[in-house]
Amino acid sequence: MRTAPHVRTALHGAGRLAYLLALPAILLVLWWVLTAQSTSFYFPPLRTILSAFGKTWFSDRLMDDVLPSVLRLAAGYVGAVVLGVAIGVLIGSNRRIRLLAEPVLEFLRAVPPPVLIPVLMLFTGIGDTMKITVIVAGSLWPVLLNTAEGVRAIDDVLADTARSYGLTGAARLRRLVLPSASPQIVTGMRQALSISIILMVISEMFASSSGLGYTIVQFQRGFAVPEMWSGILLLGLLGFLLSLLFGRFEARVLRWHRGWRQAQKGES
Amino acid sequence: MTALLDVCGLRKTYQAADRTVEAVRDLTFGIGDGELACIVGPSGAGKTTLLKCVAGLLAPSGGEVVLEGRPVHGPPENMAVVFQEYGRSLFPWMTVEQNIELPLKQKKVAKRRRGELVAEALESVGLADAGGAYPWQLSGGMQQRVAIARAVAYEPSVLLMDEPFAAVDAQTRAELEDLTRELWQRLGMTVLFVTHDIEEAVYLGQRVLVLSAAPTVIMEDAVIDLPAEREQLATRSDPRFAELRAHIYSLVQQAKTYHDGAEPRS
Numbered sequence A: 001m002r003t004a005p006h007v008r009t010a011l012h013g014a015g016r017l018a019y020l021l022a023l024p025a026i027l028l029v030l031w032w033v034l035t036a037q038s039t040s041f042y043f044p045p046l047r048t049i050l051s052a053f054g055k056t057w058f059s060d061r062l063m064d065d066v067l068p069s070v071l072r073l074a075a076g077y078v079g080a081v082v083l084g085v086a087i088g089v090l091i092g093s094n095r096r097i098r099l100l101a102e103p104v105l106e107f108l109r110a111v112p113p114p115v116l117i118p119v120l121m122l123f124t125g126i127g128d129t130m131k132i133t134v135i136v137a138g139s140l141w142p143v144l145l146n147t148a149e150g151v152r153a154i155d156d157v158l159a160d161t162a163r164s165y166g167l168t169g170a171a172r173l174r175r176l177v178l179p180s181a182s183p184q185i186v187t188g189m190r191q192a193l194s195i196s197i198i199l200m201v202i203s204e205m206f207a208s209s210s211g212l213g214y215t216i217v218q219f220q221r222g223f224a225v226p227e228m229w230s231g232i233l234l235l236g237l238l239g240f241l242l243s244l245l246f247g248r249f250e251a252r253v254l255r256w257h258r259g260w261r262q263a264q265k266g267e268s
Numbered sequence B: 001m002t003a004l005l006d007v008c009g010l011r012k013t014y015q016a017a018d019r020t021v022e023a024v025r026d027l028t029f030g031i032g033d034g035e036l037a038c039i040v041g042p043s044g045a046g047k048t049t050l051l052k053c054v055a056g057l058l059a060p061s062g063g064e065v066v067l068e069g070r071p072v073h074g075p076p077e078n079m080a081v082v083f084q085e086y087g088r089s090l091f092p093w094m095t096v097e098q099n100i101e102l103p104l105k106q107k108k109v110a111k112r113r114r115g116e117l118v119a120e121a122l123e124s125v126g127l128a129d130a131g132g133a134y135p136w137q138l139s140g141g142m143q144q145r146v147a148i149a150r151a152v153a154y155e156p157s158v159l160l161m162d163e164p165f166a167a168v169d170a171q172t173r174a175e176l177e178d179l180t181r182e183l184w185q186r187l188g189m190t191v192l193f194v195t196h197d198i199e200e201a202v203y204l205g206q207r208v209l210v211l212s213a214a215p216t217v218i219m220e221d222a223v224i225d226l227p228a229e230r231e232q233l234a235t236r237s238d239p240r241f242a243e244l245r246a247h248i249y250s251l252v253q254q255a256k257t258y259h260d261g262a263e264p265r266s
């Protein structure tokens, strides 16, 4: 008997989900078991952390701390992607600009982004602007450099084809440059995502009055250890969720690329 | 026949950092409206260079290309190019249909008309059912058919083809040659077909221009006086075909050593 296609994809999906969650589940169980008898102040039982989790986060903090963090992350990340793609396209499509910009870019990229925080605080204060700027300034680079590389590597036969059919300006950007560089752009975006999360937290640990990073530091200073751990757990969950979402986005945008690469492997 | 396309004293020298390559020395010829002309020359003779200059994709170092009385400085609107590298000339992120439709969108053809043109073009290259596929899901020969369909749907008055069938198997190649002639006869466009294959040039063309090795000049402009209806077996076994082939073959042999000792290099 054959299974109907939709049942099969559902099963397939369930299988993938099981794979995805197996190791985290095992680790959580281990954590639970190993700390169950713990009397250590710094490593409370997972049981305690989880009960603190609900109380801590399903409260006003959801709107007062989690939401602002997520919004700053979103603004910073989107800013980094837009700016990175824009400058990357510019640098990638012009050899002169590239030669000019390369040393500067290498230098700027090598500056650890958290170092910017004290500097940026001078200019932009300690509000949202500073935090978003830090996220943009730090996550911009992988997007920018990967985009430039992807744009530079556009196939010249494809570029000639586009030109001969009158594809110039905005149409060229939209139909040739961006899709052609999309595999590299997406790679850069993935790296930028994890950097963004890190910078969101760090920027909130400096002078701040709200946010996940701020709250975790507050718990730590007040020796609210289970709450502190629950905050770390929440951050982990947030990162995991975003990575899942990104995976779906990537699969969608780069569907053609997987097929194309496989076809090329088959040929050579 | 008035010349639709005029190439006058065309010269192209590539300037690299450490060396200069004189690819095309001095080319002058005209192609009449509705003609199917083949350009044949050894590998490295500058055929692609010539075609890119004609297509407005490459600026010549000297001389000019004139299309319908106007000098070519950029890609002309009524011209389509089919490249040898079919795998690199179709947009892999677009379906076959989208690939064919894109130049039409760019040309601001109305949506309904675009649909018709795409369907007709696919039909005419025998790929009526492949519209939804991605190029990389197709065989090499089929991909080149898509590239041809895209060119045909564009309704160009001049079609340039740069060794379009050099990378497909012999059977497919014969089919595509016949397809090219059929489309040319049916649509009445002017075709400039570049190849290194002498038999292909003689089989396809009304005229064959023979290029020397680089730096390139035209060695011969031969009229192919074979019947207009060509058929792979019959035409190729025609004694006249053999004569023409032998004639061009000897020219191409000469072409390879054309410059040796001809003049002292300065």
Ligand SMILES: Nc1ncnc2c1ncn2[C@@H]1O[C@H](COP(=O)(O)OP(=O)(O)O)[C@@H](O)[C@H]1O
Binding pocket: B014, B015, B016, B021, B022, B023, B041, B042, B043, B044, B045, B046, B047, B048, B049, B050, B214
């Ligand atoms: N972009 C380039 N830069 C330098 N030399 C080139 C370039 N393109 C082609 N050439 C040289 O010009 C000559 C003619 O090349 P091409 O037009 O591709 O010949 P064909 O298409 O007949 O094989 C060759 O010697 C080739 O090496």
Ligand SMILES: [Mg+2]
Binding pocket: B047, B048, B049, B162, B163
């Ligand atoms: Mg060539």
